[in-house]
Amino acid sequence: MKTYYDLQQYLKRFGTFIYIGDRLAELELMEAEIREIHRMQMMDTKDYQMAILLIRQQLSLEREKQKKN
Numbered sequence: 001m002k003t004y005y006d007l008q009q010y011l012k013r014f015g016t017f018i019y020i021g022d023r024l025a026e027l028e029l030m031e032a033e034i035r036e037i038h039r040m041q042m043m044d045t046k047d048y049q050m051a052i053l054l055i056r057q058q059l060s061l062e063r064e065k066q067k068k069n
Contacts, residue, residue, distance in 0.1 A: 001050045
């Protein structure tokens with residue numbers, strides 16, 4: 001898992017399609033879903049850490065973008 005797209009595709013494998021129209025809310029929901037998948041031991045720790053890192057990077061970028069607007 002290296003990109004946001006990879007993360008979306010990973011979630012689709014579990015039947016999770018997230019589209020709300022609010023990017024921040026989508027990222028927060030993705031984080032909750034990833035945490036739950038990991039808690040249920042359906043995801044290894046390395047993938048979990050990478051997914052959380054990707055989400056936090058995207059959250060940071062999105063917050064910076066919103067501050068500028």
